[in-house]
Structure formats: C-alpha cells, structure tokens
Amino acid sequence: MKPRPSIYIPELESYIDSSLVYKPNPIFLEMEAYAKEKNIPIVTAATGSVLSHLVSLLSPSQVLELGTGLGYSTLWMAVGSPNSKFLTVDRHEEQASLLDEYAKKMGIWEQIHVKRITASVMEFLADRRDLWVGADLFFVxxxxxxxxxxxxxxxxxAKPGSxxxxxNMLWHGRVLHPDPKKPSDLAVMSLWDEVKSQVSRYTLYPVGDxxxxxxxxxK
Incomplete structure (x- = not known):
C-alpha cells in the first residue's frame, strides 16, 4: 500500500487562509497584514474560523484566553459567540490594546463582552483564581x-464539563522530531503526554499549527 500523500505542500496553507476561509469582517484582513508587517504571531485564518465555529457550538458563558496577541483569535471567538464573556490575559499591554481598536473598527465593540488583563499568565492563574475558575472554556x-x-x-x-x-500542538512540525535541547519542544511533547494519560477523549484539528x-x- 502506497503512503498517503500529505496535504502539507508548499503554498497550500496560504491559499486556504487567503481564498478558502470565510471571514465575517474585512478587518481580519487588516489584522493579518499588521501581524505580518510587525512579525506578531497570530493563529491562522483557518484556525480562527475553527475557533469561531467551536465557540458558536459550545456557547460558553465565560471564556478565558491566555495569550491575547493583538486580539485576532479573541475577535474570531467573540464573533462566533457574541453573548459569551471573554477574559483575555497578556503581559504586553500596548500590543494587546490593539484588540480594542480593531473591535471598534469592526463595529462590534458595543456588542461583544471582552475584558483585557495585563499580567503574566502564570501570575494571573496563581493570584486571580477568582476570575477564572468558573470559566466554561479555556483557550491557551x-x-x-x-x-x-x-x-x-x-x-x-476547572469545573467539570469545561x-x-x-x-500550536503540532509545533511547526517539530512534534515529529523534537529537539531535546529546546525547552519549547520538550514542553509541547510533555503536554501531549499529560493529555494522553489524563484526558478520556480529545480531538486534534490539523489547522494552522x-x-x-x-x-x-x-461528574
């Protein structure tokens, strides 16, 4: 039996993001261009679309996002479930504050429920348990x-049912051959080990990274 040919061929992912993903607001294109210009890592458009779809189906009351970036993924989720309350945490205030500007450009600032917190993620989890322990959905x-x-x-x-x-669970393909000298490679592989040993069911969406x-x- 011949090996199955991989869909991961040059330029396909870029074509998917630019031509095949439905974007509900043209400001997403502006955010993508800005992220590319400033070399700010954001999820791919395909990932954003999947996030939006999943959140629309789950309809969580409260979402905790760890890592705001410039708010690209936050706004994809908020568009998918505008009635959900979003709390997003990032230590880079100037960059994360762009979320507010883009939401206003989209014309949805008054309709969505997003609160930003400037803090180290680990310090926030340790010091402000009261703000996140009741969340229904966690995006890391x-x-x-x-x-x-x-x-x-x-x-x-987290409460049962969360x-x-x-x-980034494919980690740029390095899950195939992780470098034992790179802490980030080891961390992603360690998380895989934790999930496989403790989670009864899980799904990997092979979009973006x-x-x-x-x-x-x-219970």
Whole structure:
C-alpha cells in the first residue's frame, strides 16, 4: 500500500487562509497584514474560523484566553459567540490594546463582552483564581514552555464539563522530531503526554499549527 500523500505542500496553507476561509469582517484582513508587517504571531485564518465555529457550538458563558496577541483569535471567538464573556490575559499591554481598536473598527465593540488583563499568565492563574475558575472554556496560546504547568493548574481547578483548546500542538512540525535541547519542544511533547494519560477523549484539528480540543468529564 502506497503512503498517503500529505496535504502539507508548499503554498497550500496560504491559499486556504487567503481564498478558502470565510471571514465575517474585512478587518481580519487588516489584522493579518499588521501581524505580518510587525512579525506578531497570530493563529491562522483557518484556525480562527475553527475557533469561531467551536465557540458558536459550545456557547460558553465565560471564556478565558491566555495569550491575547493583538486580539485576532479573541475577535474570531467573540464573533462566533457574541453573548459569551471573554477574559483575555497578556503581559504586553500596548500590543494587546490593539484588540480594542480593531473591535471598534469592526463595529462590534458595543456588542461583544471582552475584558483585557495585563499580567503574566502564570501570575494571573496563581493570584486571580477568582476570575477564572468558573470559566466554561479555556483557550491557551501563550509561551509554550508554560503549557504543561498551565494544563495541570487548569485541569485540576476547572469545573467539570469545561472545554479546553490549546494552539500550536503540532509545533511547526517539530512534534515529529523534537529537539531535546529546546525547552519549547520538550514542553509541547510533555503536554501531549499529560493529555494522553489524563484526558478520556480529545480531538486534534490539523489547522494552522495544530489546535487541540478536549473536555473535562462531568461528574
């Protein structure tokens, strides 16, 4: 039997993001251009679309996002579920504040419920448990080195039935051959080990850099 040919061929992902993903607001294009110009990492348009779709189906009351960036993923989710309350955390205030500007340009600032907090993700989780422990959905897209510890904290403290999304779980393909000298490679592989050993069911969406979804069992 011949090996299945991979869809990961040059330029396909760019074509998907530019030509095949439905974007509900043209400001997303502006954000993509700005991120490229300033070399700011954001999720791909395909990932944003999947996030928006999943959140629309889950309809969470409260979403905690760890890693705001410039608000690209936040706004995709907010468009998908405008009645949800979003709390997004990032230590870079100037960059994260662009979220507010883009939401106003989109004309949705008054309709969505987004609160930004400027803080270290790990310090926020330790010091402000009262703000996040009741969340229904957690989206994690911050420093990969912190992924295993974030999982352990959230998995232990989150309420039963909560949903989780972790981005970059293919880690630019390095999950195939992780470099034992790179802490980020080891952290992503460690998170995979944690999920496989503790989560009953999970789904990897192979969009962008790999979006992992799972839920905490209801008691």
């Amino acid at each position: 897209d911050c420093d990969k080195i912190t992924y295993p510890e974030i999982f352990r904290i959230l998995w232990a403290e 949903s989780f999304l972790f981005d 790999g979006l992992l979804f799972f839920q905490k069992d209801k």
